[in-house]
Amino acid sequence: MTKREFFRLASMGTVFSFLGIRSALGSERKMSEMYKGSFGSCCKDLSDAMKQPPNSFFFVEKNNVLYLTVGYAQTEKGPGWFDQAVIYCPFCGKQLQSREEIAKKARG
Numbered sequence: 612m613t614k615r616e617f618f619r620l621a622s623m624g625t626v627f628s629f630l631g632i633r634s635a636l637g638s639e640r641k642m643s644e645m646y647k648g649s650f651g652s653c654c655k656d657l658s659d660a661m662k663q664p665p666n667s668f669f670f671v672e673k674n675n676v677l678y679l680t681v682g683y684a685q686t687e688k689g690p691g692w693f694d695q696a697v698i699y700c701p702f703c704g705k706q707l708q709s710r711e712e713i714a715k716k717a718r719g
């Protein structure tokens with residue numbers, strides 16, 4: 612299993628469990644306005660964070676979902692990385708993706 616595949620499995624679990632909780636609550640919160648530009652075009656800080664470090668912890672998957680690596684665990688097979696899909700830009704606060712969109716893309 613490549614590092615990226617591990618990432619994807621970890622985050623799919625997170626997304627689906629969140630959706631489960633949300634539908635159980637039965638409330639549909641109105642989404643704030645979504646930023647439509649490509650990832651990293653909302654502000655210079657995100658652009659730099661994605662492009663400048665040689666191994667940025669932000670990455671865009673093949674399914675066009677933006678993820679952020681949030682940590683890792685030591686396993687017998689080496690570090691296991693955890694990533695989380697980014698909903699809001701951590702620098703300027705614009706909404707970049709929705710959980711529905713991510714879940715749809717994760718299913719392929």
Ligand SMILES: [Zn+2]
Pocket residue numbers: 653654655657700701702703704705
């Ligand atoms: Zn931004």
